[in-house]
Amino acid sequence: MKNKQLLENILDNSKIFLKNNSSTLLTIGASVGMVLTVVSTTKATIKAVEIYNEIEVEKKRKPTRKEVVLNTFSVYITPFVLCSATLACVHGMKYFDRKKQASLISAYQFINGTFNEYKSKVKQTYGEDAHKKLLDQIYIEHADKQLVYAQNLAGNDVLLPDDDGEIKTFYDHFGDRFFQCTMEQVLQAEYHLNRNFSLRGEASVNEFNSFLGIAPTDDGDMLNWSMDDGFTWIDFDNRKVTMDDGSCFYAIEMPFEPNLMF
Structure with missing residues (x-):
């Protein structure tokens, strides 16, 4: 036995x-x-x-x-x-x-669908303001745990040759990191990403990172926006988040998040 x-x-x-x-x-x-x-x-x-x-x-x-x-x-x-x-x-x-x-792909789609459903329920039940306050708390937790660092933006001088704007701190959701540049730099990156998206019908997260002047992420080439998903423009919301100590940063959000593609 x-x-x-x-x-x-x-x-x-x-x-x-x-x-x-x-x-x-x-x-x-x-x-x-x-x-x-x-x-x-x-x-x-x-x-x-x-x-x-x-x-x-x-x-x-x-x-x-x-x-x-x-x-x-x-x-x-x-x-x-x-x-x-x-x-x-x-x-x-x-x-x-x-x-x-x-x-x-199935696991990502399931998680992404569940998260989007959760966001929708929060908005329906508690309203848009409560949804944004919850996101603020999540971002603030990341801000307390990580150091702010500056990336070398020399590679994007061609986009902003006369950029004298104020340096601000931004939070990159996909790379789970902070970086520093000007608001104009971010707006230009968002514009050029949408320009390529309109011309090709698709764009990747690492392409957005390259316009921002920050390092690519491991899965950034596989995370893509596509017109096949039913939208023709990638909306961005550069929302200001203020922490308890009075310091602030800008969270780069988008209603239409990219999907994992191989």
């Missing part, structure tokens, strides 16, 4: 391990399979040449194509099997990658 239970536990743990590490195992399998395929194909080719020469000596003429195929077919069975296994690993990797991507 104990041995049976132990065997079941081992099988269950093996299934979990294979499920969690399937992509890694398939990648290793494909790499090893590729090397073995090359090695075995080289050996098979050498053997096939030897067989060809033996037939030529025995029959005192060059062997026909049919004779070559019939006599050398067996030496290529191993390379063929290894090549098939390697291709199976490659296609398996694609299959699991698609499943992971689909799971990520």
Whole structure:
């Protein structure tokens, strides 16, 4: 009974391990399979040449194509099997990658839909002012926990060659960080993002970051606005948030948030 239970536990743990590490195992399998395929194909080719020469000596003429195929077919069975296994690993990797991507997109869409539903309910129940006060409290918590830092905006001098505006602090929701620049810089970035959005029909968060002059985020290229979602302009609300100590910053908000795309 104990041995049976132990065997079941081992099988269950093996299934979990294979499920969690399937992509890694398939990648290793494909790499090893590729090397073995090359090695075995080289050996098979050498053997096939030897067989060809033996037939030529025995029959005192060059062997026909049919004779070559019939006599050398067996030496290529191993390379063929290894090549098939390697291709199976490659296609398996694609299959699991698609499943992971689909799971990520589904999870993001679920969370995004739930959050939007929550915002809508808060507005309906308590009004727009209460919704903004709640967001202020969330942003203020971030402000208390993080240091404000300044980014080098030299890369965007072409957008604002004569910008003498006052430096302000802004909160980047997607990067969960603060940065400093002028309000004119932010407005110009929002304009140029919308200009590209109107011309191409899509725009990414990292594209917006580049106009702002701040570093890209890891998932910024996959977070995109698209006209396929039913809107033709990305609205921005640069809302001023005042903290308890009297200091303030500007939260960059948008009614139409980007979606995760691969």
